[in-house]
Amino acid sequence: MTKLEQYKEQYVNQNIQFIVIDFDGVIVDSDQTFMKLNKGDYIYDVHPFFTSFSVMLESLDETITYNCVHLDHLQKEFITDVKMIKKDNGILMVIYDLTDHYISYQSIAQARNESIINSELVILKNIELEERERFKNAFIQNFSHELRNPLTSIISITSVIEGTDLNGEQQRMVNFLKESNLNLRLLLDDIMSISMISSGRLELRNKVFNLYQLLELVQFTYKTKAAQKSLRFALDYDEKIPEFVEGDRLRLFQIITNLLDNALKFSKEGTVALSVQLNQKRANKVSLRFKISDEGVGIPSERIDAIFESFSQLNTEDKHEGSGLGLSIVKGLLELMDSSIKVESELGKGATFYFDLGLKFQMDLASSPIVKKTALSTSTSKMRTDRKYKLLLVEDDERIQTVLFKSLMDTNFFFIDLVNDGAQVLEEVINNSYEIILMDVDLPNVQGDHITKLIRDFPFKNIKNIPIIGITASAFEENINDYLNKGMNAVVTKPFDLQELVETVLKFLKK
Amino acid sequence: MEMQKSKKIVILGHFGVGKTSLIRRFVNDSFSDNYKVTIGVHITKKVVEINANETISLIIWDLEGTDEVQMIRNSYLLGTHGVMFVFDASRPSTFQNINEDLKIVATKAQGIPLMVVGNKIDLIILNELQTQLKTNSIETNYLTSAKTGDSVNEMFTQLASLLNDQA
Secondary structure, eight states, X not given: OOHHHHHHHHHTGGGEEEEEEOTTSBEEEEOOSSSXXXXXXXXXXXXXXXXXXXXXXXXXXXXXXXXXXXXXXXXXXXXXXXXXXXXXXXXXXXXXXXXXXXXXXXXXXXXXXXXXXXXXXXXXXXXXXXXXXXXXXXXXXXXXXXXXXXXXXXXXXXXXXXXXXXXXXXXXXXXXXHHHHHHHHHHHHHHHHHHHHHTTOXXXXXXXXXXXXXXXXXXXXXXXXXXXXXXXXXXXXXXXXXXXXXXXXXXXXXXXXXXXXXXXHTOSSSEEEEEEEEEEEETTEEEEEEEEEOOSSOOOXXXXXXXXXXTOXXXXXXXXXXXXXXXXXXXHHHHHTTOOOEEEEETTTEEEEEEEEEEEEOGGGTTSOOOOOOOSSOOGGGOOOSSOEEEXXXXXXXXXXXXXXXXXXXXXXXXXXXXXXXXXXXXXXXXXXXXXXXXXXXXXXXXXXXXXXXHHTOXXXXXXXXXXXXXXXXXXXXXXXXXXXXXXXXXXXXXXXXXXXXXXXXXXXXX | OOOOOEEEEEEEESTTSSHHHXXXXXXHSOOOSOOOOOOSEEEEXXXXXXXXXXXXXXXXXXXXXOXXXXXXXXXXXXXXXXXXXXXXXXXGGGTTTHXXXXXXXXXXXXXXXXXXXXXXXXXXXXXXXXXXXXXXXXXXXXXXXXXXXXXXXXXXXXXXXXXHHHO
16 A cells, blocks of 8 residues: 555545445445444434435435435434445445534534624614613603693692782692692603603704803802702812803703702712813813712612613612602713713712713804893783783683683783684684784694694784794694794793793783 | 334524424423524434324434525435424514525425424514514414423424325
């Protein structure tokens, strides 16, 4: 035997076995390379795969090859390619032992399949989560919408009762009622915010605003709030921060106040502090670090992620007031602003929440004089008028109708007509010369926004220009914008404060 | 000694749908959550009792899963008496094109009884799956769980019985 033949014998032939069977499946011969077979045994008793030999009996093909066949023999597993070749007296089986080769293929296939399946499961999980989130948001939206009407009645009636002759005890009760109403209203607003953030319906409204004024307002509000709990409030801001920045003032205010409310809620003593520091300033962009710290109960490290989830309250045994939505709103709003909330805390020593915010700033505005607004709107008590205005009140909810009617009449500024069906409004407007319309949006038959559009499209100036104030339980910005676009002069959301509503009405009256 | 009356069945379907687990449940009455990819083909035998006097030997070919039915090696299907096409009820990608897949299988295994099986029903809400199947005009013969054993024996026994009657 030559060297080459020896090598071939050593490295190739050891992996190839030849077996000859007759047409009944009886083993006639075997070279026993790796499977030890007995002549005279049936091949199909060696392994069920070999029942396939019968296919050769019916097949017109001279050769059939089976790849990657697992054969167990004498407690050993071989992964083989098997070639069956028809011969005159039987079948020749050539078995190639390719176990090593196929095992390496198996590990590649394993990794590939697992990765495909896992990514598919992640996608499915996400779809499921999105579906749940969508359902939750729709539920919350409907739920809070339905709550707004009865809450409007409660707030309005409370307001009416407050205006009557009350004794001390009754006044105390009304104060409780007012406080509860306010809490419920704030809760509804929080629920609405979180649901809008979660559903991606909240859009930021970036405008230039005075950051110093915002911080002063925060300071004014929280000095008082902290003092009520015998806490101190400290504001510290870097003088290098620009006075005028571009951002969503309302949402930034919401973030800061939510964090401060949270700090106050979990503090029994010490100082609650807000600091605003300059990280960097380049061209017309500035990065600011807002930090809110307290000396309260602190947060256990394992709970830090959970506090930003909706409806989570850290201390579940000693339940604190509030919806538990504040931090979740902060997290959502900051994500919208391409930022994120971070927290450091030591149990029993307090917590520090901080975030970095990138804002554009306007250098040319820096030296402009700041015009401070004195009052948000005209106070009814200061309003002077020597005549009464003709007002059309369109509202189908009887309780709200009654309260509004009474409150507006009490101002002594109005002659009021009442309509409770959207279909009657246009006729009333044409036949009477109203100076203002106060109209619910959700009306039977014809919606208030639709009526507004019809009035605005009217050819006669005295009709098309009548100021229209909308009232709606739908507090979504996009809806409100839609009503304004259709021609409403202002939209007041339920539950409203009677005083505010009356002031809004007065604002649009021709003096 | 004569070869016992035997019938070859092949189990097809995408990878990871639980073909091997169904066989393991049927043959050994066991289940493992660990997924081990099958490459090529594993062949197992199980003697099934059709009635008090009759048994049949099922030669079960557990084929490597593939999302390309066209790629199944033809040699594996030679001499097959029955085909089981398995999908994963919890992964729509394994059954969304099943009617096209079944057409290809039917051309590769002409005139051979074909059973469609939705596995892993322990992971899903049955009503939702049935709605999904109905919407996509997918007909199944069995909905099974290799994990709980739900309908596994019935399915194999019914196929065995069907193949026995055909002989």
